[in-house]
Every structure is written in C-alpha cells, then in structure tokens.
Amino acid sequence: MSAQIAAVAVFCGSRFGNLPAYREAAEAMGAGLARAGIHLIYGGGYVGLMGAVADAAIAAGGTVTGIIPEFLEAREVMHRGITTLVVTTSMHTRKQRMFADADAFAILPGGFGTFDEMMEIITWKQLQLHAKPILIVNVANWAAPAIAMLDAAVAQGFASPEARALVRVVPDVPAALAAIAGTERSTMEKEGSVARL
Numbered sequence: 001m002s003a004q005i006a007a008v009a010v011f012c013g014s015r016f017g018n019l020p021a022y023r024e025a026a027e028a029m030g031a032g033l034a035r036a037g038i039h040l041i042y043g044g045g046y047v048g049l050m051g052a053v054a055d056a057a058i059a060a061g062g063t064v065t066g067i068i069p070e071f072l073e074a075r076e077v078m079h080r081g082i083t084t085l086v087v088t089t090s091m092h093t094r095k096q097r098m099f100a101d102a103d104a105f106a107i108l109p110g111g112f113g114t115f116d117e118m119m120e121i122i123t124w125k126q127l128q129l130h131a132k133p134i135l136i137v138n139v140a141n142w143a144a145p146a147i148a149m150l151d152a153a154v155a156q157g158f159a160s161p162e163a164r165a166l167v168r169v170v171p172d173v174p175a176a177l178a179a180i181a182g183t184e185r186s187t188m189e190k191e192g193s194v195a196r197l
C-alpha cells in the first residue's frame with residue numbers, strides 16, 4: 001500500500017498554537033513522513049506549524065515541496081530550505097496544486113486557513129472529485145469542535161453518514177503514520193487514491 005502513498009499533503013497552522021503538543025506533532029509528522037520515504041507537500045511557509053513540519057522533514061532527510069501564493073511570500077515567510085518551492089498566482093492555484101500532487105491529506109492543528117483547506121478537501125471528496133484518504137490528526141483533541149460540526153451536519157440531515165465516513169479521525173501522529181504506511185492497509189485501499197479532478 002505504501003507504494004500508493006508516495007506524497008502526503010499536510011495542512012496545518014501558520015502559528016504554533018498554545019500547546020507544545022501541537023509543535024511536537026508537526027515535527028513528528030515531518031520526521032515520520034521523511035523516515036517512511038514519503039514526500040511532504042505543504043503550504044510553503046517558514047512560520048508556525050507549517051515551518052515546523054517542513055524543517056523536521058528536511059532534518060530527517062526527507063523531500064519537501066512547498067506551494068505558496070505569491071501574495072503570501074512575505075507574510076508566511078517563504079521557506080527557502082526545502083527541496084522544491086512552487087510559487088502560484090493565487091490561493092486557488094495553490095490549493096489545486098497541493099491537491100493534485102498529493103496521494104493523501106493529513107490535517108494537523110491550525111486555524112481558519114487550515115479549516116478552509118480541510119473542508120475543501122472533504123467536500124471535493126463528497127462530490128467525488130477525488131477518492132484520496134483524508135486524516136484529521138486530533139492532537140490533544142484540537143479538532144473536537146470541527147469533528148462535532150461534521151457530526152452535527154449528519155445528525156441534522158444535511159450530510160449523509162457515507163459522506164461523514166470519507167474523513168477519518170486519528171488521535172495522534174503515530175496513528176496517522178501507521179495508517180499512511182499501511183498498518184491499516186485495507187481501509188486506505190478501500191478509500192482509494194485516484195484523482196479525478
């Protein structure tokens with residue numbers, strides 16, 4: 001299965017958040033992907049958890065592609081120490097490129113931008129534009145409100161249980177890495193990884 005998952009896009013915050021566990025998780029994700037030989041794709045910034053995941057991947061010998069829109073080059077301090085840096089003309093082309101290049105998506109702690117990226121990748125899957133695995137990595141329960149929102153949409157009749165099942169919640173980075181690496185291979189294979197956008 002891990003032959004299928006060659007590149008993982010990590011969505012996470014451009015800030016560190018309030019708990020040390022968030023940064024530790026970002027570093028563990030970057031290092032874990034690198035050690036597994038999996039390419040990291042992320043938003044291309046040097047700041048916050050985004051920078052932490054990229055730095056950890058590079059430090060562990062991994063390869064990293066950062067994809068950043070030109071208008072954010074300064075604000076998110078474009079990372080110049082990564083393998084490949086792609087500068088896009090807009091947020092839309094950034095997200096499109098991250099989507100196209102990734103085999104799976106991992107959502108780490110973050111803020112509004114992370115929520116946007118998470119919801120877009122979930123709704124694209126709901127619309128059958130892709131069938132790539134999506135993992136919410138619920139470090140220190142940071143995602144509990146977002147998960148409750150997804151569950152509420154089902155409970156209120158606005159989303160199907162099948163749509164809810166398109167995203168998987170794991171408690172921490174080791175569980176995410178295990179899922180990506182194929183410890184739970186049948187689930188990942190069932191979800192598929194073929195882009196149809």
Ligand SMILES: Nc1ncnc2c1ncn2[C@@H]1O[C@H](COP(=O)(O)O)[C@@H](O)[C@H]1O
Nearest residue numbers: 012013014015043110111112113114116
């Ligand atoms: N509206 C947005 N759409 C997509 N991506 C966004 C948006 N706002 C910010 N972002 C990017 O998401 C990450 C993380 O942002 P946080 O708000 O820190 O979670 C960052 O690369 C933003 O550029």
